[in-house]
Amino acid sequence: MSVLSHAPSTGSPGTSPQDEPPPAHPWRNSLGSLRRANPLGAVGGLLWLVIVLVPVYWVLVTSLRTREGFFDANPLSVPSHPTLDNYRQVLDNGFTHYLLNSTLVTVGATLLTVVVSFLAAYAIVRGTSRALRWAFSVFLLGLAIPLQATIIPVYYLIAKAQMYDTLGAIVLPSAAFAIPLTVIILVNFLRDIPDELYESMRADGAGHWRMLWSLALPLSRPALITVVIYDALNVWNGFLFPLILTQSPDKRTLPLFVWSFQGEFTINVPAILAAVVLSTLPILVLYVLGRRQLIGGLTAGFGK
Helix, strand or coil: CCCCCCCCCCCCCCCCHHHCCCCCCHHHHHHHHHHHCCHHHHHHHHHHHHHHHHHHHHHHHHCCCCHHHHHHCCCCCCCCCCCCHHHHHHHHCCHHHHHHHHHHHHHHHHHHHHHHHHHHHHHHHHCCCHHHHHHHHHHHHHCCCCHHHHHHHHHHHHHHCCCCCCCHHHHHHHHHHHHHHHHHHHHHHHCCCCHHHHHHHHHCCCCHHHHHHHHHHHHCHHHHHHHHHHHHHHHHCCCHHHHHHCCCHHHCCHHHHHHHHHHHCCCCHHHHHHHHHHHHHHHHHHHHHCHHHHHHHHHHHHCC
């Protein structure tokens, strides 16, 4: 008689489904990871969120009050009779004209910055000349030069070029100061493209221009979205260049409009805050639409 060894196996008659441990749910794993997370970091993040959101909430709520209600009501309470008169007052003071100026300056400076920076970044990554390495060092040096230290030379150059008091006088220096950081971000992205892809296209007879537009440009889309949003935010909020390089009221951008509006309506705080809300709304929408690409691109660009 042969002796058969009975090894335990999954699904054998002697094993009941009740004896098997229940599968772990994904949400339980998430809770476990949260428990292992740093509680001090979570508390600090919540406090920072409150610090950021409370002023934003106050600006929105106050912009819906009347001038008299601003001094009488609780600053954080919702107005019992909200009004849009403050927004009408802002629109009646030429807001749309300054909005158009800011849009033209932002689009022009951002487009110029991205085009020049992308071409420079590709040349630095794919070029073999030693001069290109020195050029990249020059771009790094540009980050160490503060804008305020160059305002007098910039003013002199703009005046000599007979561009003073034009929108182009704002576009050119804004793009020039945005190029160094933009080049650094794009260089870090282009370096991640495998050399095998370039060699494959080169074997097919492709030159640098074809590899630039057919390979580097499509693969750099996250980086391009990142720098477009970041540069647009900086140009839109720019104050010093419009203040120094323009003089006529019809050449002002939104930051200068809010500044002059504040001087005209000093005691009408709700109207001033309504101007702040309207001036930040367009660029805020752009940030919300591309925030994931911006955060992910900056993280990948500086984390290498």
